[in-house]
Amino acid sequence: MSSTRLFWEQTLAILWKDVRCELRTRQIWLAMGMFALLTLVVFNFAFDLRVDNQTAVAPGALWIAFVFASTLGLGRTMAAEQEQGAMDRLLLCPVDRKAIFAAKLLGNLVFIGAVEVVAVPVFAAIYNVPVVTFAALPILALGTLGIASLGTLFAAITANTRAREVLLPILVFPLLVPVVIGAVKATQGVIDPAGGEPPWLGLIAAFDVIFLSIAAVTFRYVIEE
Amino acid sequence: MHTVDRDLVSSRAPSARSRAPTTRGTLLGRYGELALAGATALVMLLAIGMAFFYAPTEAVQGNVQRIEYIHVPIAWTAFLAFFIVFVASALYLWRKDERWDWLARSGAEIGTIFTTLALITGSLWGRPVWGAWWAWDARMTTTLILWFIYVGYLLLRSYTGHSAAGARAAAVLGIVGFVDVPIDYLSVTWWRTLHPALQLPLGQQAQAPASVVVTLMVALAAFTLLFGYLLLLVYRLQRLQSEALRLRARAELDG
Amino acid sequence: MQGSTYLVIAYAVIWVGLLAYLGWIALRVRGVSAELETVRDLVDAHEHPASGGTQQQ
Numbered sequence: 001m002s003s004t005r006l007f008w009e010q011t012l013a014i015l016w017k018d019v020r021c022e023l024r025t026r027q028i029w030l031a032m033g034m035f036a037l038l039t040l041v042v043f044n045f046a047f048d049l050r051v052d053n054q055t056a057v058a059p060g061a062l063w064i065a066f067v068f069a070s071t072l073g074l075g076r077t078m079a080a081e082q083e084q085g086a087m088d089r090l091l092l093c094p095v096d097r098k099a100i101f102a103a104k105l106l107g108n109l110v111f112i113g114a115v116e117v118v119a120v121p122v123f124a125a126i127y128n129v130p131v132v133t134f135a136a137l138p139i140l141a142l143g144t145l146g147i148a149s150l151g152t153l154f155a156a157i158t159a160n161t162r163a164r165e166v167l168l169p170i171l172v173f174p175l176l177v178p179v180v181i182g183a184v185k186a187t188q189g190v191i192d193p194a195g196g197e198p199p200w201l202g203l204i205a206a207f208d209v210i211f212l213s214i215a216a217v218t219f220r221y222v223i224e225e
Numbered sequence: 226m227h228t229v230d231r232d233l234v235s236s237r238a239p240s241a242r243s244r245a246p247t248t249r250g251t252l253l254g255r256y257g258e259l260a261l262a263g264a265t266a267l268v269m270l271l272a273i274g275m276a277f278f279y280a281p282t283e284a285v286q287g288n289v290q291r292i293e294y295i296h297v298p299i300a301w302t303a304f305l306a307f308f309i310v311f312v313a314s315a316l317y318l319w320r321k322d323e324r325w326d327w328l329a330r331s332g333a334e335i336g337t338i339f340t341t342l343a344l345i346t347g348s349l350w351g352r353p354v355w356g357a358w359w360a361w362d363a364r365m366t367t368t369l370i371l372w373f374i375y376v377g378y379l380l381l382r383s384y385t386g387h388s389a390a391g392a393r394a395a396a397v398l399g400i401v402g403f404v405d406v407p408i409d410y411l412s413v414t415w416w417r418t419l420h421p422a423l424q425l426p427l428g429q430q431a432q433a434p435a436s437v438v439v440t441l442m443v444a445l446a447a448f449t450l451l452f453g454y455l456l457l458l459v460y461r462l463q464r465l466q467s468e469a470l471r472l473r474a475r476a477e478l479d480g
Numbered sequence: 481m482q483g484s485t486y487l488v489i490a491y492a493v494i495w496v497g498l499l500a501y502l503g504w505i506a507l508r509v510r511g512v513s514a515e516l517e518t519v520r521d522l523v524d525a526h527e528h529p530a531s532g533g534t535q536q537q
Contacts, residue, residue: 150401157394161384170380171398174373175405178412185416198415207408214401221318221393273491289483292490299494342497349490353483451498458505465512472519479526 007102010095014103019110028080032073033115039065040123058127059187063143063180065119067173070112070147075168077108078155087159087223097220101152105215108148116140135190142204143183149208150175153215156222178207258457265450272298272440272447280440292350294440298448300343300368305452306336307371307403310378314399317392326392327463328456329399330382335455337375343368363417367410374402387470 043061047053081087090100120140124131154172158164186200253261276294283290309332317325347365348358359365378398385391 153397153401157381157397160390161381163384167377167380167384170373171377174370174377175401177370178405178408181412181416198418200415203408203412203415210404210408211401214404218318218397218400222397224390224393287483289487291487295491295494338497338501342494345493345497346490349486349493353486455501455505458502458509462505462509462512465509465516469512469515469519472516472523476519476522476526479523 007096007099010099011102011106014090014095014100015106018103018107028073028076029111029115032069032076032111033118035072036065036069036115036119037122039068040119040126044126054127054129055188055192058123058129059131059184059191061127062120062123062131062187063183065123066112066116066144067147067176067180068169069115070108070144070151071169071172072165073111073115074108074148074151074155075158075165077111078159079164082159091223097223098216100223101216101219104156105148105152108152109144112144112148116144129191131187131191133190136187138201139183139186139190139204142201142208143179143186145208146179146183146204146211147176149212149215153219153222156219179204182207253457258454261450261454261457265447265454268443268447268450272444275440275443280436281434286354289350289353292346294444295448296343296346296350297441298444299339299346300364301445302448302452303336303339303343303368303371304406305449306332306339306456307375307406309456310336310399311403314396317396318400323389323392323467324464326396327460327467329396330463331456331459333375333378333382333399334459335452337372337379339452340368340372340375344372361413361417363410363414366413366417367406370409370413371406374398374405378402387467 040061043057043064047057047061120136121132123129150172151168154168158167158171161167182200182204185197186204189197189200272294276291280291280294282288310329313325313329313332317323317329344365347368351360351362351365352358378395381398382391382395385394
């Protein structure tokens with residue numbers, strides 16, 4: 001059996017186990033989805049959104065909502081698992097640590113994706129912004145991948161620490177600045193295409209490739225006892 | 226057979242039997258360390274002298290421009306420190322020798338202090354030049370993000386204490402953080418090109434007279450030496466703290 | 481405030497800051513050395529009771 005196939009089998013096995021046992025985490029993601037929607041609404045008041053400044057401000061609201069909600073959700077999910085000791089049991093098996101990371105990442109992506117599927121249309125509606133297009137998909141995908149990669153890695157890091165809920169955002173937000181800038185700018189480009197913009201999507205893609213690799217490789221150091 | 230606290234003794238470390246961990250330097254030797262301190266003081270004095278008396282007064286900004294001779298070297302040294310944290314972190318993960326962890330901690334501590342000073346001097350320089358305490362200038366913004374990453378590193382270390390697991394976690398952050406900074410700089414620079422904000426009037430070395438460049442080089446050397454000396458001191462502190470913890474654990478097991 | 485005032489403040493901040501930092505390092509080294517002395521004596525007393533106390537280095 002080739003090692004790649006083995007890797008994917010392990011990944012899917014862990015992912016399937018996670019999906020089946022995610023009762024607690026599903027509730028967390030429901031709450032996170034609500035949080036994301038609320039953030040969008042509150043932003044409207046905070047920034048006094050008007051028709052003229054929509055393009056400038058609205059994408060910011062969207063991505064802040066995603067980053068905040070994802071970070072909070074990831075932290076809670078990891079913590080919940082920690083409490084159940086699931087990770088320790090998993091580590092007893094001779095499973096490729098990268099597969100564990102891949103499984104966690106895919107699981108998180110599914111959940112964040114579920115939140116986005118609801119949040120983006122709501123965002124487009126209440127901000128009156130034409131963002132539900134095919135052009136927006138790569139931005140959402142790549143941006144979310146960036147958030148989830150670093151988020152999964154650092155959720156594992158902070159799961160064992162004391163102020164874990166607050167430490168995760170503290171560690172992850174500065175690292176995500178390129179993704180936030182890139183995603184917001186790229187989303188602006190979808191809403192209101194202007195020429196002469198630097199390749200934001202390319203930047204996010206490069207970010208994803210780099211940090212996905214680093215996270216996959218270093219994950220094992222973070223979860224080993 | 227004691228079950229020793231694995232965390233403290235797990236990574237390969239210098240012999241725990243050392244009776245008299247020296248408070249004096251073992252890396253460079255006593256005289257090496259004194260020599261470094263002396264060299265640092267000398268070059269630093271030279272740099273200050275040159276910054277005030279040798280370098281010319283800049284035409285547009287006036288004397289305030291002389292802040293450049295501390296702001297630039299301190300910022301550069303802060304990045305150097307971060308590079309050291311990166312290398313030490315990677316080596317720690319690879320080799321599991323706690324001495325690399327001591328080096329990473331030292332680099333992070335000094336780097337944070339230097340980054341803070343870089344931000345303060347940048348702001349003090351910016352105030353008369355920009356008319357504001359802060360402008361979202363690309364370099365300063367990246368330095369600010371760097372500051373947050375450093376502080377996050379220190380917070381993580383403080384929350385995880387002296388455990389090997391904590392050291393590994395911090396090492397991962399040290400690696401990720403360092404790789405993130407150039408990407409940050411790129412994204413912030415692109416962000417800024419559309420709305421060019423005021424920049425700190427650096428990077429005019431091409432047109433700058435030789436005396437400016439020379440002074441800058443000397444200042445750079447001075448702060449790099451200072452950094453090296455501080456690194457030595459803080460590294461030793463880490464080593465001593467580690468020894469003390471190890472012995473304390475042993476004493477408690479015996480008692 | 482004049483431009484040169486900022487210059488002076490900047491240099492002052494740096495120097496005070498660096499000196500304070502050096503002082504803080506020295507303080508911690510002193511603290512750790514004291515702790516090491518104490519702990520080393522403790523370990524010696526426990527592991528070598530026959531020698532009746534601290535050994536010569």
